[in-house]
Amino acid sequence: MSEAILSVSFAGPHVSVQDGGRAGLMRYGVPASGPMDRRSFAAANIALGNPADAPGVEVSLGGLALECVSGTVSFAVAGGGFIVEHAGSRRSSWSIATLRAGEKLTIRPGPWGSWCYLAFAGRLQSQQWLGSAATHAISGFGGGRLTAGARLSIADPARHAKREGGIPCPVSARPRQQVRVVLGPQQRFFDAAAISAFLSENWSMTDAWDRMGVRLAGPAIPPQAALDMPSEPIVRGSVQINGDGVATVLLADHQTTGGYPKIATVLDCDLDSFVQLRPRDAVAFRPVSPAEAISLSRTIAMGTSAYLHAIAGKGRDARAET
Amino acid sequence: MNTKFPERSFPVFSPVAEHSVLVEFGDRIDRDIHAQVLRLNRALAAAPFDGFLEAIPAYASILIRFDPLLCDHAMAVGKARQLLDHDLPAVSKPNLHEVLVCYDDALAPDLAAVAKSIGLSCEAVIKAHLAAQYDVFMYGFAPGYAYLAGVPQRLQLPRKPAAMRDVAAGSVLIAGPQCLVSTLTMPTGWWNIGRSSTRILTDDAHKPFLFDVGDRVRFRRISRAEYEAGK
Structure with a gap:
């Protein structure tokens, strides 16, 4: 069995191995984890001819630098407007190229976006937990965080010459400054003025972010009643308001239950674009009815599926050369 | 602060985003309330509906997640009500x-x-x-x-x-x-x-x-x- 070996020379915080995630275990305190921007992650894999949920590397605003120690392997970079430097050339994310022994690859933040994905034509060898390589940040379970000195091994690496070049970046991959929410399920803790402030004021992202969630800056909207509710389930997208009235949007590695009231829940189909906002970017919340939420999510799912189908087609006839 | 809420009549069904329904059986930590959570939890495990993904039981509530391509909030609420209205098989002794x-x-x-x-x-x-x-x-x-x-x-x-x-x-x-x-x-x-x-x-x-x-x-x-x- 052939393999390609890469050595990590630098990795910023929150750079980790992810895959499609471990859904269905929230009842045991385990969130799904997986990529923050699931659509861009799938794009990187699909564009290479991989299954959409194959293990890959999630790169944060901290960036990543690595060197190919041995072997030859094609790779795809998708997500955000990051800058990719490879073997002396410079391109944007949303591209496919081939990494050879001795070559360096650097991915760092560019004009937009907070998360970028690196997928390989081959099987990234990674530790699994409960059937998934997705890294759960606070426990470190799964494939794990990448740090300087780490080695990545890719089994059965392939070179996909015909797939090399750009991957179309869909409009839906851009950050969204207006995200749709369904109010509740604990909006009863808030008076009309607080709900109106939540929906009409401009909020912004802060530096207090990680894979568990992002704190927002905006008006204080403290709950109007004692915080004595028994802990209730939390989902990815829950907008939780603490006792001081500060809002946090829970994300991929969220706690599965919590005792703070959730004023609203961001639609799951808007979260991939929401997480691409950067600290200090403005964001506003637009309420939709549950029925509108369902219909938006179906429309967006159709668009994503058509997009992934289209990029899978490119190079489908290409023969892998090893 | 300490505003009193109007009494709610349980169970309360609340939509969550485009993928879940929260079913609340009470608003405090209590064995009888939790027993109702367990009852719906078991019923869903025994008879999951089309599009059902997972259920997350908590103290006084349970979240039912579904696939929005196959199901919607009204269907999930309907299924949950149906399960609650039916006599469930006898509970085996807990482990x-x-x-x-x-x-x-x-x-x-x-x-x-x-x-x-x-x-x-x-x-x-x-x-x-x-x-x-x-x-x-x-x-x-x-x-x-x-x-x-x-x-x-x-x-x-x-x-x-x-x-x-x-x-x-x-x-x-x-x-x-x-x-x-x-x-x-x-x-x-x-x-x-x-x-x-x-x-x-x-x-x-x-x-x-x-x-x-x-x-x-x-x-x-x-x-x-x-x-x-x-x-």
Whole structure:
């Protein structure tokens, strides 16, 4: 069995191995984890001819630098407007190229976006937990965080010459400054003025972010009643308001239950674009009815599926050369 | 603050984003309310509807997640109501687990403080903790953190004013009516009264978590030597 070996020379915080995630275990305190921007992650894999949920590397605003120690392997970079430097050339994310022994690859933040994905034509060898390589940040379970000195091994690496070049970046991959929410399920803790402030004021992202969630800056909207509710389930997208009235949007590695009231829940189909906002970017919340939420999510799912189908087609006839 | 809410008539069904419905059976921690959560939990497991993805039971509520391509909120609420309206098959006896705990001073940093603040000896605290039977009410916070209800009244203390950092995995923690055995090294404001060698994250692919919500737990005391041998 052939393999390609890469050595990590630098990795910023929150750079980790992810895959499609471990859904269905929230009842045991385990969130799904997986990529923050699931659509861009799938794009990187699909564009290479991989299954959409194959293990890959999630790169944060901290960036990543690595060197190919041995072997030859094609790779795809998708997500955000990051800058990719490879073997002396410079391109944007949303591209496919081939990494050879001795070559360096650097991915760092560019004009937009907070998360970028690196997928390989081959099987990234990674530790699994409960059937998934997705890294759960606070426990470190799964494939794990990448740090300087780490080695990545890719089994059965392939070179996909015909797939090399750009991957179309869909409009839906851009950050969204207006995200749709369904109010509740604990909006009863808030008076009309607080709900109106939540929906009409401009909020912004802060530096207090990680894979568990992002704190927002905006008006204080403290709950109007004692915080004595028994802990209730939390989902990815829950907008939780603490006792001081500060809002946090829970994300991929969220706690599965919590005792703070959730004023609203961001639609799951808007979260991939929401997480691409950067600290200090403005964001506003637009309420939709549950029925509108369902219909938006179906429309967006159709668009994503058509997009992934289209990029899978490119190079489908290409023969892998090893 | 302290506004009183208008009385709600339970169960309350609330839509969550485009993928879930929260079903609330009450607004406090209570065995009878939790029994209703367990009832719907079992019914969903026995008869999942088309598009059902998972159910997350908590103290007084359960979240039902569905695939929005196959189902919607109204359908999920309809299915949940249907299940609640039907007589469910008799419940088998809940599984009883024995969790081993060592109360040695070095592994029970808060035991003396707990004993002092409630005016009991350390041995009396241990005896009371061992005498109780606990119910697994829910998981939360982190993987494998199972909230066990049943701490005897006289051992119930509010959480500490400040969290302690780096509390070891396996710590037996209490706060209010709840007890839990931690699975990760984490900060906590709960009182650390012992250390367990029993693994909640079992590493067994067929049964990765020791407890299911609804199971019962009793603690059994072990010596420091048994703890060291078993960890």
